Amino acid sequence: MRNIVYIVVQILVIMLVSPLVNGIIRKVKAFSQKRKGAPLLQMYFDLFKLFKKNSVVSDVSSWAFKVTPYIFFSTALAAALLVPVSTIVTPQEIPGDIIMLVSVLALGRFFMMIAALDTASTFGGMGSSREAMISSLIEPSILVSLFTVGLICQSTSMQQMMEAMKGTGIPLFHPVYIMVFLALFTIILAETSRIPVDDPATHLELTMVHEAMLLEYSGRHLALMELGAAIKQLVFITVLVNLIFPHDQLIAITGISAVVLSLFLYLMKVIFISIAIAFAEVFTVKFRFFSIPNLAALSFILSFLGFLQYFVLGGSNV
């Protein structure tokens, strides 16, 4: 029963909130440019419309192109099941941890990259090749920063880590978590194709990475890819907010109202981080492609310093 409730809550929250995050980021960016911008719920309308449209499929492509949207979407959703939105609605144990989370997302990325090569389009190859570089460079800092938190919490399971983080008071008062927070924030920008790494709004071949891989998709396939990407973005945001800003220790009540309150607090945190991401996009410019290694190195160094502070320089005694 607990497991079913968990799965239902998790899927509903993640699927409903993820397009909203994109809406908020676009709205904030529009305001910063003195525009009114599209409605907050625009992505829902887009998805709904795309689902109803027919698909155009390249005549060069094979089955790899058609199965990819389903695999990409389902890996994103499976990854979402590994990262609880609230510690109140959780099962006994989630059979998956941060290492599996990374591997699950890698499965989706693998298929997205081969699908981009499947249509024999130059754009696809370009996006795929760039994604290969970015993912290779950012992966070490994802695992090192998650490992650092995991080692402090004595578990690699996201659920156990969240439970342990509830007892740490305000994590951001400890230097480890400041480093991990900054590293994770940079990772979010890179993994979710945000400026300064990639520009989600562009279709210019010189700059696009993620969009280049989706270029041949249309109709329901495109909708699945877009929704999958949005879910993946929310998964990363959830990892960040639920580790560094734990909220369930604040809730004194129990029962169904506690669940509602917990989800409400979660939503507030997600909105806060979405606005922060939007500000990061507004105040930075897109990096030259070969400057991305510097950003990845920065992120890695931050997570590594966090680790050093706690496990080598005696931060655990503070």
Add this chain to the structure above:
Amino acid sequence: MKIFSASALFQTSILLYLLAAIAALVFIKQQKWDNIISNIICIIAAIFGIAASLMKILVEDMPINISIFHSTIPFISVELRIDHLSAFFVLSLSLLVVCVSLYSIGYISHYIGKRKVGLFNFLYSAFILSMFLVMTSGNAVFFLLTWEAMSLLSYFLVVFESEHEENQAAGTLYIIMTHVGTAFLMVGFMMMYSYTQSFDMFGSSADIPILAKNAMFIMFLIGFGTKAGVIPFHIWLPCAHPAAPSNVSALMSGIMIKTAIYGMLRFIFTYLGVQSTWWGALIIVLGIFSSTLGVSYAFVMANIKKLLAYSSIENIGIIFIGLGIGFIAQAQGHLTVSALAIIASLFHSFNHTLFKGSLFLGAGSIQYATHTKNMEELGGLIKKMPLTALFVLGGALSAASIVPFNGFIGEWLTYQSLFANIVPGQAALNILSILSVAVLAMTGAMAAASFVKLFGISFLGLPRSEQALQAKEVPCVMNIGTGILVTLCLFIGLFPLPILKVVDKVVLNLMGTSLIGQLQGGLLIAYYPLQISGNVISPLLFFVVLVAVILFALLVIRIIGGKYSERKYGTWDCGFEALNSRMQYSAAGFSNPIEIVFKILFRPSRKLKVEGKLAYHPESIEYTTVWESIFEKHLYNPIFYVIKMLSRRTKFIIQTGSIHSYLLYIFVVVLVLMMYNTFV
């Protein structure tokens, strides 16, 4: 002797391999039958090998001693001793041999009438037998003999297609490097004998002083490291593995380099015993270099088999990281962590046998169908060779350590052993461990990228050459061989526990510590989690979720969007003329960003040759990139130079060619020996 004992099964297996080798020579005139008969005997032998090793590990606890030949001349006795560790490696070997031999029945058929098939099959069976004996030999001298036989037989197989000059060069490099490695092993064995008066590697090493043990460790590390292809002793591997016929490459990459892992566990871990922490640290450092550099080189290769060869270096690096943690934890007395790490590396070594075997067989199928190994001439094969494509995709996912394939489980266990190895306070080890985590992460992502490249460029898109356009699916028997391996990869990925229990028994026998209490698994059907120190994963459940979500998505989309209809249309070409295959991304283009980022590793020099009068519409453009081979240039060339210089100098001083001085040398030597015997 009981008929159904592991010992009898092992002996039957060995005799059958001998029979296969003899049959290959007997039927040398009827090439077609020669091929079928010797390969089928190999398959039967391997099936006996699987049965024997499983029986040994699961049922019989005492080591098996088989004395084949005991001579009165000291040290020269042929005796086998099979314990759990030997049996485990024989299990990997036999599993691979079943599939590779099935594959060979089809693959070698294109040699019929063109090459000496009988000779090839003789070498092939003898090579398998030599690896079998390396894993089961009972004393160090016999080990060395079989080790040498293995090296020589594989050399002949590497240069089998000897009409290509690069194959000969690869063979020469291989035989030199492998003998340098063997020389180090011999020094190690001599030291072993001089301290213990025995070549018995199952005996005690208590008489050896600690300093000598350290020296022997270095000797064994270099000796076995050369065979394993660990960086910086790897230079032969990316040349020799691609040069050999693909079924031999599968054996070399899949299992021959693992004999080095066996040797390290046998001679260093159990015989010498782990004496200090720096041993493990050194092994981890080698592992870190091998995995990062190996995968970086793999990513930029356009030759499929070279890519796979470098990927083997990467995987050996991951196995070394696991071994290193095992050594460190053993030295510090954390036996459970040590057991976990050794389990992780043995398990990864087993998995690597399966997926690298399947990938090399897949590469062989591509070569069989298109006569090329160069990705730049391939493309669009998924439509011509659908089964091969599916199997290569499976092998690639496994090699990229992606769930739900077996590569992921091995890597997960390695991560868990690193996790268990980090405790606040121990500075150097913590830094080494977290660097290993970072390296594993980067290696995983880059391996995925390399296999996206391999699969995407070779199988997807438009054909880049006439051969790729004309390609046809390979014979069924070849696909069965590859298919079994890939199915095993997926199956072990979903149900890792049966194999892990086997590995656990091996480690229990090896070091007396078991993890079976922590390796918990639920019911086979309902829920199959794998649990290590409280961390749980269930690849099976993930797979079920994946399928359920896909079905759910299909259903929801059907409700919202109605019936699916699609229109076939050309790929977007920006409104210009029709696309052609040369506008696709090439293999070189795909890996170019990484090549630029890591240019310190590759030091590429590029040449652009444009022909034609019009600047913007040239007739032809030729682009070549040459990578500087750093290890050859900065490590091996200076060494060779010094050796060459010294030998030239000594040539003029000592070897003058005059018979008088040679007589003088003999006289002086005899004199010195006599004086030595008198005075000392």
